[in-house]
Amino acid sequence: MENATSQSSRVEGYASALLDISTAEGEAVADEIYRAALALDGNAELINTLSDVRIPGERKQGIVDDLLGSRASKVTVAAINFVVASGQARSLGDIARRLAEMAAEAEGDIIAEVRAPLALDADQLDRLQAALAKATGRRVQVKVVVDPSVIGGLVAKVGDTVLDGSVEGRFTELREQWG
Amino acid sequence: MNMVFNLILATEAVTTTEESGGIDLLLPAPEELIAGILAFSIIFGVAWKYALPTLTATLQSRQDAVTSKLESAEKTKEEAATLLSDYRSQVAGAKEEAAQIIADAREAGEAVKADIVARANVEAEAIKERSREEVAAERERVAGDLRRQVADLSIEVAEKVVSVSIDAGSQRELIDRYIDELGGVR
Numbered sequence: 219m220e221n222a223t224s225q226s227s228r229v230e231g232y233a234s235a236l237l238d239i240s241t242a243e244g245e246a247v248a249d250e251i252y253r254a255a256l257a258l259d260g261n262a263e264l265i266n267t268l269s270d271v272r273i274p275g276e277r278k279q280g281i282v283d284d285l286l287g288s289r290a291s292k293v294t295v296a297a298i299n300f301v302v303a304s305g306q307a308r309s310l311g312d313i314a315r316r317l318a319e320m321a322a323e324a325e326g327d328i329i330a331e332v333r334a335p336l337a338l339d340a341d342q343l344d345r346l347q348a349a350l351a352k353a354t355g356r357r358v359q360v361k362v363v364v365d366p367s368v369i370g371g372l373v374a375k376v377g378d379t380v381l382d383g384s385v386e387g388r389f390t391e392l393r394e395q396w397g
Numbered sequence: 398m399n400m401v402f403n404l405i406l407a408t409e410a411v412t413t414t415e416e417s418g419g420i421d422l423l424l425p426a427p428e429e430l431i432a433g434i435l436a437f438s439i440i441f442g443v444a445w446k447y448a449l450p451t452l453t454a455t456l457q458s459r460q461d462a463v464t465s466k467l468e469s470a471e472k473t474k475e476e477a478a479t480l481l482s483d484y485r486s487q488v489a490g491a492k493e494e495a496a497q498i499i500a501d502a503r504e505a506g507e508a509v510k511a512d513i514v515a516r517a518n519v520e521a522e523a524i525k526e527r528s529r530e531e532v533a534a535e536r537e538r539v540a541g542d543l544r545r546q547v548a549d550l551s552i553e554v555a556e557k558v559v560s561v562s563i564d565a566g567s568q569r570e571l572i573d574r575y576i577d578e579l580g581g582v583r
Contacts, residue, residue, distance in 0.1 A: 335568045342576060349580035369560050370571040374579075383575030385559055389552045396548035 229309055233316035236297050240321065243293045248321040249361070250294045254286050255314030256331075256363045258298070268307035275303050318361055327357045333365040334372040350376060 240248035258264055264285075268278050279299050286295045301310055315331065322329045330350045332338070338346065343360055350358040354376055370385030382390070425433065563571075 334572060336565060336572075338572065342572060345576045345580060349576055352580060369556075370563055370568060371575040372572050381579065383572075383579065385563070385571065386556065389556055393549065393552055396544060 225309070228306065229312045229316050232301060232304070232306060232309070232313045233320055236301075236313065236317045237320045237324075239293065239297055240317070241324075243291075247291065247293050247297075248317055250290055251297050252314045252318040252361055253363070254290050254294050254298060255301075255310045255317075256361075258282075258285065259311030259314070260363070260365065265307055265310065268302050268310075269305075271305075278302050278307075318359070322359045325357075325359075327359045328354060328376060330358045330360050331375045332360055332362045332372055333368050333375075334362055335364070335366055335368045335370070337364055338362050338372075346372075346374070350374060353381075 236251055237248065240251060258268075264281075267273065267281065279302070282299050282302060283295060286298065298310070301307065301313060306313065315329070318329045318331075330347075332346065343362070347358055347360045350360065358376070360374075368384050368386070371383040371387070373384050373387065374381040424430075
């Protein structure tokens with residue numbers, strides 16, 4: 219319990235620091251940090267490597283630079299390197315999520331993390347945002363994470379609520395009904 | 398005839414001779430007779446005066462004793478008869494009571510037997526019912542397991558088929574459908 223509280227406080231602290239950076243650098247930075255962090259967090263082997271204390275910090279920084287250098291801004295790469303260098307690579311995803319929540323809360327919105335097998339086009343994003351806003355009764359910022367493991371449809375997470383519209387989710391429902 | 402007559406005369410002669418001498422021999426002298434009578438009277442009077450009451454009392458006493466014993470015997474006999482009657486009555490009562498006890502015991506035994514049989518029947522019925530329920534539950538469990546296994550297998554196969562056959566176009570279509578569903582339902 220104490221560890222969970224401590225971990226939560228730590229995530230809160232790092233997210234708050236990154237929010238300060240992104241607020242200073244511009245609105246898009248928080249979203250970019252979020253997407254980059256979740257992309258890295260989705261690779262368990264990479265996270266294990268970045269968490270390994272036997273690997274020097276310079277090597278870890280080199281890995282992050284190689285992966286994100288050409289795809290993200292310097293601020294984003296620096297922010298993620300900061301988290302990894304602090305030994306919080308395993309909390310990267312949680313920190314990114316909390317950062318997005320804080321950024322959204324600052325604007326009075328809530329975050330919907332959407333995992334889909336491919337990127338959504340603008341029309342899909344608009345319709346999804348409208349549908350989720352209608353469902354929650356609040357303005358929703360949709361954060362799409364491309365996840366090839368999701369088969370057919372998408373999975374949206376709003377706060378503690380998970381809306382599983384994937385084929386796998388349908389199959390899981392079927393299993394529960396028949397079980 | 399003469400001869401007979403002579404005999405009678407001879408006999409009468411003898412008899413006359415004997416009568417004058419015999420009575421005198423038998424009868425005491427008057428003074429002796431008077432003394433005898435007097436002595437007898439004295440003895441009789443004394444006996445009458447003293448011996449007779451004692452004798453009478455003794456006889457009466459003995460008669461009373463005999464009477465008493467007879468009465469006592471009669472009483473004892475009556476008591477014995479009463480006792481015998483009571484005994485017979487008691488024996489009869491005891492026999493009747495014994496018969497009643499046996500009848501009651503038989504009746505109680507029959508009741509217990511009937512109760513035991515009834516309980517055994519109820520218990521047997523309950524056991525049968527439980528067995529039927531257990532068999533039904535087991536059948537349902539096995540059928541459920543089988544259904545689940547078939548469902549899991551079917552879903553697994555369907556998942557594999559879908560994951561292999563689904564292309565980007567289908568993915569996009571499924572995403573659109575879910576977004577429409579989400580917007581429509583909620």
